[in-house]
Amino acid sequence: MITVKFPTFVLKRFHRLQWKLTISYLITCVIVLCLLELLVALIGVGVTLSQDRGTLEHHAQLLARIAGPTFPATRVAHQQQLQAAWELLQESNPAFQGYIATVDAQGRVIVAAGNHAPVPGYDLRSALPASVQQDTRGLLSSHASPSSPQSALLRTSFEQGREYVVAPLLEGTTTQGILVVSGHYVRFSWENVLTFLLFFGVSAVIFFLGAGVVGLAFGAVTARGLVRRLQQIAAAVEGWSLGDFSTFVSDPSRDEVGQLAHRLNHMAQQLQQLLRMRQDLATVEERNRLARDLHDSVKQQIFAVSLHVSTTKALMRHDERAAQAHLLKAEVLVRQTQRELMTLIRELRPVDLEDRSLAQALQDYTHSWQEQTGIPVELKVDGDIATSLEVENAFFRIAQEGLANVARHSQASLVKLHLTCATVVTLAINDNGCGFDVHNREQRGVGLSSIRERVQALGGHLDIQSSKGQGTTIIVWCPQTEKDAS
Template sequence: MNAQKRMRVPFLRSIRGKMATSFTLVIVFIIIMVLGFVAIILVVGDGSRLGTTGYVNDVVSALRIQSYYYQDANGYSPERLQEMIEYISQQGYLVMPSGSWINTDKARLVHGTEFFVIDKNKMVVASTTQTPGYIVGEAYKPLESNEYEESNIDFLLDIRRSSEPVSFSRLNGAIEILVPLGGYSDEIDYPVWELSYIVGFTVEPAPRFSIVPFLQYLPFVLAIVVLIIVVVTPLGVIFGLIAGRGLTKRISNLAVASEQLAQGNFEAIPLDRSRDEIGQLNRQMRSMSQNLQTLMQSQQQLAAIEERNRLARELHDTVKQQNFATQMQIRAAQNLIATDPASVSARLNEAENLLRSSQDELAVIIRQLRPAQLEDRGLADTLRQTIRSWCNQTQIPVQVNITGERRIPLEQEQALLRVAQEALSNVARHSRASMVWFGLDYGPNELTMTISDNGVGFGRKPRGGMGLQNMQERIESLGGWFGTSSAPGQGTQVVVRLPLTGLG
């Protein structure tokens, strides 16, 4: 019951809550990305509204909007066109149309350039200059420096039935624009646009690209995003509740069973017949539970009290620590399954590896009651591997310092390994430390091992556990010395001194 109560967490921190949140965020992100991609396609695809081309098109639109105010019942007249270009020339600019993607609200005329209107007979009908060739009532004749202007005017007069403007850049960067003005006629079966006049003028270069014009659409975009979130969030919650229900139950059962297993209840593991990682982990735990029961039955049959005590120490120092590590991996998987499924698989694989290691350790204990890796690798390498594995499980860094490394009698190596495992287990369970320091010094006649942390510490020797007692008994049975020092808020230090005997 206590384990089940501890498993209850707020919805947003639960697997279902995290899956719902993840689903919602992913869907919202995808929709926003799609909208952004569509917007980019529209902007890039409609290049006529950007750069110099967009600038020229907006200037032409501004002129035509202005010209509508100077039409009469019969269309355009030279007198009204003269009024228009004089007004624009005195104003010095054309007002850009609303909704423009160009970062300016005015297209300024270049001072000292010609602003004129010619008819389809190339007669100047309106002008703001007295430059020869641009005088009202005379035939249009451009300056020698304006050779492109005449060729473009001839082009517009030749096609006549196109309202598309023509523009070109001058040497100083200014842009000269020629805008056809006209109307629709009924000379054939359907209305056809026909040129009446051409308006020529020069404006300053297009301004540099800026994001400012696009900010006008920001409220609309934000409204769309809010609407998407409002619609998608309930779907995400429903998905999380449905998809996470089964996973939550299965992982919660494993977590509760691992706690019961750590407390010695070997019948608490439910059967999970699925073939996924959780099912495999369940079967490994059940197999380990059966091995543990076999070991405990063997222990009860031991006649000698000394052997029973020794077996109890071995079980505490191996199986319990690895069960605790397995429990941590399962809890980590439970917390990560919604946000990082790839990491969940790694956590479950690590838990499975720990279970296999526990099974191997149990088999060795049953046969020899000593860790096999010490025979092959020695104490120093085994401790390094143990510490690396502990760091991966707890995410607590350890600074390791081993000096004078060499082999010592197997019984001493085994005792030191178990003390180190128990001390690290205590750090993970009780200290709340963020850093651990491990030292192993092989002296000429004495070996010293220290394990220190920067955790919460304690004011007096803790009660209710076998850990410190087991460590002290192990070391003292070999003629060594075991001690601890700690204070609240000052961390804890475990020190072991062991005489090196039996060395050849």
């Protein structure tokens, strides 16, 4: 079995906003025009029905004038006269349905013609409405002549949706019988319904073609301008997503799209100001951290060196051995100060990770940190999935902060690092130092706050486990998307 697939690129074009708006305009125009056509047709039917009574009365009176008022010589001639009059009316108006009949003075049918005409001998007068029976009795008791105006010989009434016309049949001046005409219109026969549906269907096709052209033209013109304005907004938003807030949406109109563009421009300005403030705060925070580190380590060590040098100067003339001992201690402090300065400089200088992986950078850094601090470091790496430069830089900085905290506060004799590079990048830093109370906010330094901020910026998670005398474990993990890993 051969299956034919419809080209997907054709369907994708109709997913665009311009085509959706155009098709919606087209459908709206077609529906509105079809409803207007149906409304006009219903109004026409209503007007026709409202005029039916007058037309029905006219046709019934016309039939009575053709068939009477004189009494024919024979019954056969009279039957032929009624049949001819009925056929003449049917040719001009086939919707007129009913009968024409001649009844005698007792109300029995003599002859009749038409649709469902009563049979001869039928007591028709008793089957007529009361008002019509009264008209027949009045005509039978009255006297008229053939020369009287026909309007004076006819009695007309409308009962139960049917028109009744009665007229006297004269023989000389004597009324020998009554001519009864009963009629109504049959508007909703199957033939009429089919005719109406055919008319509506043909006109609907014509309206559809006309509305299709109008809807497509109107939709294409209207949607094109709207789509162009939305494309400008999308281009500006894409630039903002890349960090470029210098691009603004140029849309001076005051409609909803223009208001949206104005609010987005205002948002971009606020984001630009917020980024400047964040950069300033980060700079201030980094300066404060550097000042604290210099105060806690380098300044104290330099002050100790100055004390040893002063003591050496005072002892050189009296006790040369003691002076040399103080000089050796000052030399050791100078070397420690030099290592501290190298560590701070390394932390301030951006690490180049373009040519090295995170694992290689951590291996080099832990080796150097071990030599400077004298604390052994065990590094374990699992997984070989590539990570983005942003994740690598953040995790490298987190490792620096963690090891710096170990060197300053933990009094540890061993540090273990475990890095896992998979769909979720995980870094665990564990030391066997003195530990601290995690729930005590006063013991949370700037280093841990910096780690927490870096993790939050990546959308990752941070877990700190520590207690006094039991060491500290810091676990950081961050899920990376396919875009990050590519």
